[in-house]
Amino acid sequence: xxxxLHQALTALEQIILGKPRQLRLALACLLARGHLxxxxxxxxxxxxxxxxxxxVLGLRFQRVQFTSDLLPADILGVSIYxxxxxxxxxxxxxxxxxxxxxxEVNRASPKTQSALLEAMEERQVxxxxxxxRLPEPFFVVATQNPAYQIGTFPLPESQLDRFLxxxxxxxxxxxxxxxxxAERERRDLLNEVTPSLTxxxxxxxxxxxxxxxxxxxxxxxxLALVRHTRxxxxxxxGLSPRAGLAVRRAAQAWALLHGRGGVIPEDxxxxxPAVVNHRLLAASEREAGAPTAEEILDVVAIP
Amino acid sequence: MTARPTAADYLTxxxxxxxxAVLALVVAPHLPRLPPWAxxxxxxxxxxxxxxxxxxxxLPPQALKLAVATVAFAGIYAHFGRGSGQTAGTxxxxxxxxxxxxxxRARRDVMVVISxxxxxxxxxxxxxxxxxxxxxxxxxxxxxxxLLIESNHPxxxxxxxxxxxxxxxxxxxxxxxxxxxFVLFPRLPGPLWGLPSDAGAARSGLSDSMSPGDIAQLIQSxxxxxxxxxxxxxxxxxxxxxxxPVFWNFDGRRWGFSAQALAGGAHLGPVAAEFAxxxxxxxxxxxxxxxxxxxxxxxxxxxxxxxxATLTYDHQLFAxxxxxxxxxxxxxxxxxxxxxxxxxxxxxxxxLTLPAQGSPxxxxxxxxxxxxxxxxxxxxxxxxxxxxxxxxxxTLKPPALGREAVDEFLFDTRRGFCExxxxxxxxxxxxxxxPARVVTGYQGGERNELGGYYxxxxxxxxxxxxxxxxxxxxxxxxPTAAVxxxxxxxxxxxxxxAAEGLPGFLQARGSGSWRYALEARWDLVNARWNEWxxxxxxxxxxxxxxxxxxxxxxxxIAALTGAIMLILAALxxxxxxxxxxxxxxxxxxxxxxxxARRLARQGWVQRASExxxxxxxxxxxxxxxxxxxxxxxxxxxLRARYxxxxxxxxxxRLAEAARGRGRGAGRAWS
Numbered sequence: 027x028x029x030x031l032h033q034a035l036t037a038l039e040q041i042i043l044g045k046p047r048q049l050r051l052a053l054a055c056l057l058a059r060g061h062l063x064x065x066x067x068x069x070x071x072x073x074x075x076x077x078x079x080x081x082v083l084g085l086r087f088q089r090v091q092f093t094s095d096l097l098p099a100d101i102l103g104v105s106i107y108x109x110x111x112x113x114x115x116x117x118x119x120x121x122x123x124x125x126x127x128x129x130e131v132n133r134a135s136p137k138t139q140s141a142l143l144e145a146m147e148e149r150q151v152x153x154x155x156x157x158x159r160l161p162e163p164f165f166v167v168a169t170q171n172p173a174y175q176i177g178t179f180p181l182p183e184s185q186l187d188r189f190l191x192x193x194x195x196x197x198x199x200x201x202x203x204x205x206x207x208a209e210r211e212r213r214d215l216l217n218e219v220t221p222s223l224t225x226x227x228x229x230x231x232x233x234x235x236x237x238x239x240x241x242x243x244x245x246x247x248x249l250a251l252v253r254h255t256r257x258x259x260x261x262x263x264g265l266s267p268r269a270g271l272a273v274r275r276a277a278q279a280w281a282l283l284h285g286r287g288g289v290i291p292e293d294x295x296x297x298x299p300a301v302v303n304h305r306l307l308a309a310s311e312r313e314a315g316a317p318t319a320e321e322i323l324d325v326v327a328i329p
Numbered sequence: 330m331t332a333r334p335t336a337a338d339y340l341t342x343x344x345x346x347x348x349x350a351v352l353a354l355v356v357a358p359h360l361p362r363l364p365p366w367a368x369x370x371x372x373x374x375x376x377x378x379x380x381x382x383x384x385x386x387x388l389p390p391q392a393l394k395l396a397v398a399t400v401a402f403a404g405i406y407a408h409f410g411r412g413s414g415q416t417a418g419t420x421x422x423x424x425x426x427x428x429x430x431x432x433x434r435a436r437r438d439v440m441v442v443i444s445x446x447x448x449x450x451x452x453x454x455x456x457x458x459x460x461x462x463x464x465x466x467x468x469x470x471x472x473x474x475x476l477l478i479e480s481n482h483p484x485x486x487x488x489x490x491x492x493x494x495x496x497x498x499x500x501x502x503x504x505x506x507x508x509x510x511f512v513l514f515p516r517l518p519g520p521l522w523g524l525p526s527d528a529g530a531a532r533s534g535l536s537d538s539m540s541p542g543d544i545a546q547l548i549q550s551x552x553x554x555x556x557x558x559x560x561x562x563x564x565x566x567x568x569x570x571x572x573x574p575v576f577w578n579f580d581g582r583r584w585g586f587s588a589q590a591l592a593g594g595a596h597l598g599p600v601a602a603e604f605a606x607x608x609x610x611x612x613x614x615x616x617x618x619x620x621x622x623x624x625x626x627x628x629x630x631x632x633x634x635x636x637x638a639t640l641t642y643d644h645q646l647f648a649x650x651x652x653x654x655x656x657x658x659x660x661x662x663x664x665x666x667x668x669x670x671x672x673x674x675x676x677x678x679x680x681l682t683l684p685a686q687g688s689p690x691x692x693x694x695x696x697x698x699x700x701x702x703x704x705x706x707x708x709x710x711x712x713x714x715x716x717x718x719x720x721x722x723x724t725l726k727p728p729a730l731g732r733e734a735v736d737e738f739l740f741d742t743r744r745g746f747c748e749x750x751x752x753x754x755x756x757x758x759x760x761x762x763x764p765a766r767v768v769t770g771y772q773g774g775e776r777n778e779l780g781g782y783y784x785x786x787x788x789x790x791x792x793x794x795x796x797x798x799x800x801x802x803x804x805x806x807x808p809t810a811a812v813x814x815x816x817x818x819x820x821x822x823x824x825x826x827a828a829e830g831l832p833g834f835l836q837a838r839g840s841g842s843w844r845y846a847l848e849a850r851w852d853l854v855n856a857r858w859n860e861w862x863x864x865x866x867x868x869x870x871x872x873x874x875x876x877x878x879x880x881x882x883x884x885x886i887a888a889l890t891g892a893i894m895l896i897l898a899a900l901x902x903x904x905x906x907x908x909x910x911x912x913x914x915x916x917x918x919x920x921x922x923x924x925a926r927r928l929a930r931q932g933w934v935q936r937a938s939e940x941x942x943x944x945x946x947x948x949x950x951x952x953x954x955x956x957x958x959x960x961x962x963x964x965x966x967l968r969a970r971y972x973x974x975x976x977x978x979x980x981x982r983l984a985e986a987a988r989g990r991g992r993g994a995g996r997a998w999s
Contacts, residue, residue: 243915243970259491288972292940327937 034222044202058279061082076127084221092134098141192304222226238278239288513889534618573770599640604663616858626662633661680764697759723813750808751792917969924987
């Protein structure tokens with residue numbers, strides 16, 4: 027089945043040029059049943075990435091453009107009175123899709139943000155006293171413009187860790203950008219992509235992630251990384267146990283993606299920055315002295 | 330052109346204010362030593378810089394800075410008459426550091442100020458080497474180091490708690506090195522900085538003359554004159570007369586050295602003395618008093634003089650030069666002695682000389698005793714009886730005396746302190762034809778029960794007389810003892826009534842009080858500090874180190890280098906130990922490490938944070954011929970340790986791969 031994953035990856039690489047690493051992280055995030063936060067300036071292909079993921083994996087896709095006047099019901103759905111039946115009928119909101127793109131999530135009010143984040147966490151929606159399960163697989167890709175842009179509500183740190191990973195796309199490398207300019211519109215290309223996986227296969231793959239072996243030696247390494255952040259002076263507090271679990275799960279997905287039956291230290295190193303960087307809280311306001319995940323990886327020895 | 334400083338080159342306001350606070354802490358003790366205008370300038374500049382940091386005022390223009398700096402330099406030069414030396418140099422340094430603040434913008438300037446802070450800190454030792462100074466210096470060193478850490482930190486300020494803790498840790502780590510340097514760094518004879526002669530000018534002590542009121546003033550001070558440790562049982566208090574300057578010349582009011590006795594000291598030489606009984610041996614630590622004389626218990630044994638010391642004609646002990654540093658010496662004394670049984674004509678004449686005029690009533694009294702036909706010894710007894718039986722008072726606050734000081738005291742006021750009694754008694758003796766002289770020094774001393782030594786303070790200063798009696802030589806006569814015996818037997822505090830307004834430190838000095846205990850303890854700490862730290866000069870260093878066979882400079886320096894290397898090596902080893910992998914029972918890991926060590930010998934070192942696969946790829950990229958073997962090794966290791974677990978088959982495969990045998994390609998590494 028991992029061959030299909032590779033097909034999916036290859037297809038994605040045709041659309042998003044020059045970003046193989048981010049694509050793998052996004053796919054691993056999805057496999058690990060986590061949600062993805064993409065933080066970058068407008069125009070680097072955040073939305074295209076989400077669309078491509080949905081297309082390649084054959085997922086039902088919904089897009090919500092977050093604005094400051096967006097209400098929770100606009101996402102979750104609303105019950106409307108129907109004269110014909112004489113009762114209320116629930117009209118599910120855009121969240122009832124397999125892949126939801128929450129575009130510019132930091133433009134919405136905190137209330138709306140937290141409605142989304144709760145749905146992400148619970149994988150179900152409670153509206154008007156009735157709980158409805160969200161479809162399987164369920165995957166949220168949220169995009170966020172860096173916080174210095176005006177008129178935004180940056181996600182609070184406590185909610186940031188609802189996202190398994192945070193990645194940045196960045197500008198494409200020069201060669202890729204050249205092809206980008208020369209070739210056809212990316213969104214047009216998308217229409218020609220055929221799904222490499224069915225949603226059912228994806229669910230099966232997701233189930234296999236937890237079976238990827240993590241030996242005690244490997245867990246020691248994860249522990250060493252987590253403990254290092256707890257002893258560090260530059261951090262307000264270290265990584266939580268939940269963060270440790272997230273690192274493990276992401277590394278398992280990464281190993282599966284690379285066709286390994288067990289996690290090796292390199293897998294942990296590959297996912298660690300994406301999983302951890304948005305969970306590290308600097309001790310001082312201006313983030314001085316706080317190490318990045320990359321710096322932590324550099325100094326912590328592999329036991 | 331230098332590059333324009335970027336935002337990261339500037340300190341935050343909080344850091345800047347902390348820098349100013351530390352600078353104020355370091356500068357503060359110097360302020361009273363500066364000329365008042367300079368102290369004011371420093372304070373004003375500090376305050377102005379703080380305000381400028383808060384209010385974002387612009388820094389002054391170049392021309393103004395230059396003008397102020399020039400004027401300040403000129404002012405200090407004018408005030409001290411020079412730009413170097415202990416006080417002038419320190420003043421210059423302090424003022425210039427303050428002025429540096431007016432052009433402190435970027436991180437680079439801050440580094441300069443911090444370095445100067447360390448240097449300024451050092452200059453405090455030029456003025457004081459007490460324990461307090463050292464404690465203060467350590468505190469300052471921690472603060473400056475914290476500042477150094479903070480300003481070296483890119484980006485924003487670290488929390489002061491973090492930097493202070495780190496600074497304290499670094500200073501603590503430096504302490505062993507400091508101890509080694511202290512013991513082993515070659516001491517230069519004489520002060521390193523050529524301290525000018527005004528250092529310690531304010532010290533109080535006995536002077537080279539004595540007028541009424543001098544000693545009464547001296548005893549207001551509780552400063553330590555010297556500390557004594559007796560080898561055996563000390564003589565009783567009433568016999569503890571510490572001999573200091575001896576005066577022969579009297580001008581009617583003031584006693585001074587005999588010009589002849591001093592100038593002729595060389596050819597007059599020490600006089601014959603006979604001793605009886607067992608000597609008292611002791612070790613004396615003299616506080617610097619900037620005079621040549623030393624103190625010794627009456628009467629010092631000429632056979633056991635301190636090194637370099639000489640005895641004068643009147644048995645004063647003199648050092649080779651002025652005592653400007655704390656001096657430790659050993660001496661021996663006999664309390665039973667006969668000094669100069671034969672008095673030659675010249676000293677006899679000096680010891681009988683009185684001013685041509687003056688003191689008519691005293692002379693008449695002395696003549697009347699003579700006319701009664703009394704012998705010399707009886708005249709002495711008569712005089713003492715007069716002091717004892719007539720209404721003489723021992724007081725700290727005698728009435729002022731006019732021109733005829735001796736007569737007025739003996740016949741009118743009759744209230745005086747020891748110098749009045751010694752002076753008038755000696756005059757009476759000379760008028761009666763008995764050779765006599767005045768001796769000043771200290772009497773008594775207080776035992777420190779904790780340290781087992783005696784502290785003699787300025788408040789123990791005393792004056793007494795010596796008369797020369799035929800067959801007995803110079804005999805000590807203390808007229809104060811006749812008036813106030815308790816002064817001699819129990820000390821000053823006991824001899825004066827409370828109404829006298831005793832200096833505060835004397836009032837509370839009853840043993841048993843907590844204050845006494847505290848003072849005794851503090852004095853003990855000071856004494857140890859003097860003994861172990863401050864007295865560690867060239868001589869003591871040589872003596873101490875020669876015990877370890879480090880007698881000469883070369884060996885001392887070799888030991889110094891060796892000791893520092895040893896400390897650094899120990900630190901290095903400790904750091905290495907931390908970074909070394911812990912021993913493991915994991916067989917796969919052991920095999921991997923063994924193979925990695927072999928690769929390391931060929932220059933391929935796995936970084937601690939480098940995964941085995943990344944490492945193998947790195948080696949393979951650089952040395953393709955090693956590639957297959959290294960990859961196989963990494964795969965076998967990953968399989969045994971991470972992918973499947975350590976079972977015998979995997980371990981065997983790993984062991985095989987670790988041997989580095991390529992498939993038919995011989996050994997890739999060994």
